[in-house]
Amino acid sequence: MNSFLKSVLVRYLLVPIAGVVVLVIFGGGWYFSSVLEEDGLRVDNDPGDFLVKITGITDNTITLRQIKSLETEENLAISALWGITNGESYGQLGDLISEDDGLITREFTLLEGEFRPGTDARFERTPYPHDPYLAHELDYVEVFIEAPLGDIGAWLVEVDSDAWVILVHGRTSNRDSSLKILDDLYELNVNSLTIDYRNDEDAPPSESGYYDFGVTEWEDLEAAVQYALDDGAQEIILVGYSMGGGVVVNYQLRSPLSQHTNALILEAPMLNFGRTVDKGAQERSVPYPITAVAKTLASFRFGVDWGAIDYLSRADEIDVPVLLMHGEEDDTVPLETSIEFAEALPNLVEFHAYPEVGHVAIWNWHPDEYEELVTEFIERHR
Template identity: 35%
Template sequence: MLTIVYVLIILVLILVLFTAIGGWIGSGRLLLVTEVWYMVTLGVIVVTEDTVTLPHKVETAYHGTYGVTWQNDYAVLGEIVASDTQTVTRRMIKTTQPLSTGLLVTWNIFVYHGDPERALGLAYDDVRIPSQLGPLPAWLVPGQRTTWVLLVHGFHASREEGLRVLPTLAQMGFPTLLLTYRNDAGAPKSPDHLYHLGDTEWQDIEAGVRYALSHGAQDVVLYGWSMGGFMVETFLRRSSNVAQTRAVVLDAPILDWHKAIDTQMHKLHFPHWFTYVVEWFASRRAGINFAALNYERPPRERITPTLLFHGTADGMVPVESSDTFAQALPGLVTYRRVNGADHTQAWNVDPQAYEDALKAFLVRVSGSDSRGNGIL
């Protein structure tokens, strides 16, 4: 009998130990700045004048407009023209340098690569935004309006995430800031060198808003992808500059961190209860209160007009969060639920439809036409 008890105790201790190790590693995936995020590296198989053939992967089989990058160059790839179980051939829309057979490239959902001038031929200024932690690098694309647009990238992403929508914003005349925030490359580190999932990073959006207001902006439009969207929503709840926020654009926003983490745990075949273990370790390491990181049901005081994009095939942030959010604010939220789009890829699936929706929304909230003519 004692032997059975000892065995059970040992098994329980082993389970606790492995749970603790898993919770520590899982929380590190959320918090550690040095964590290498998922990248898809591919070898070019065949190149013709207007097509490129790549290995068949989940990513390369997506329909829509995507990119590949290598060194300082990139190519924009269009729709699939042929595929089998081994390869995918896509139309090549643009390339900064010729592709070659055997070249190693990285799949790029942001499509473009580099700064606004190199990637899109748009003049810009490198600026430094004062913040409580130090200067934050940003790209400023000038425009004639007094409403500025601030672009906030997502989790483990970069300013390049905003390049897809930059031509539309530039055409409409909006001065646009592509922001960095704490722990980004070239930006100041947080005191503990950890991500805080937007719970503190929102203050760097506030710094960007204050910079815009002190450099000629009368008000701003905030535009966030994924965690950037969560940061925007946090700003709306905590900042003293909410009155200067004319509108918000959210693309696949994280609106409930618990559900976002639970989605990833499910994909990795962990039980539901393990999500709470990861959150417990993350809260101890970074002081995060996960119960407060749920914006699915916004308060009545939230009155900012919002354009919301979310893909039905999002494998990182459940689209149901955006469904709930949009239903809670039917008069304020213009919701574009994009069939077949994975995480932050609503633009990629149908760039024209995305840009049309963006233009129509900005015209409505800014009181001017799509060429930038109007009162602002």
């Protein structure tokens, strides 16, 4: 076969192969962009399914079995402090006592209501009932803050002080994430304001209809800061968990009110949503070319501005002290983004990484150390 015929044959074979590859990558990208919309962008205020069945209970222990048809986010056998609820009652799970034939027995403290064997329940990261008084017997006021899209709610635990801490929860979470330290803030004689923001259950929807990962939510935090200033705040520390960390950082980058910020406390902050999506794709074994196409399609289909959700690239513009914490086994937000943030601000960031700990679960594993770290940081920078 002469060279001309060979080249024709090669082109004849390569063109359809290349076409198939392009179709596979585009089709995979289209599908994964839809997954991204459903699992990442779409607003979700559902508290979650009941994932365990209570098989036995005493005054200080509880025995659980995983419901086999569902997957639990947390391993039942991890000796960390979790909440457990059946939707009405609330308790705390402590250390693992035994594990035998699918049955897990753990230390248990009943906080509210009653649990019965045979009923279903779910784990929660917040091991307290759902308001400051039920959790810590803290008197609080439900306040409403005038924000750009409408009023947002907040818990205000007020003390006689001009120091304020404003707390911002993460995606699919809620104000409950603040309960782990509200009693510590009260003991420090610091006002605490735990806020909702757009797309929360009782808050106005965003204009996009999706989570904006801090691109717009920072305006609601700005409204909360203005509320605190109007009420006499002179010292303000901002706390952000996961996506709430991105909200806090973007507020600090964009708001003229950020001049009033004394310091930031960030746990597993989502500083670059594109990197978070890349991590999720890797966890699902999605090839990089498909991920890249999916992100491009998400821009066209759902209006995602990847550059606007990259706060990491502007880390060097942050000019206040930061307490930064991240679990090394975080399967949601890449640990590397926090490492890079700390490296960009070596004189401002106090960084702590925790082996074996997952997403926004440092307090659950190390509550005493966590509270000591946070309170000492606040005392230094208030």
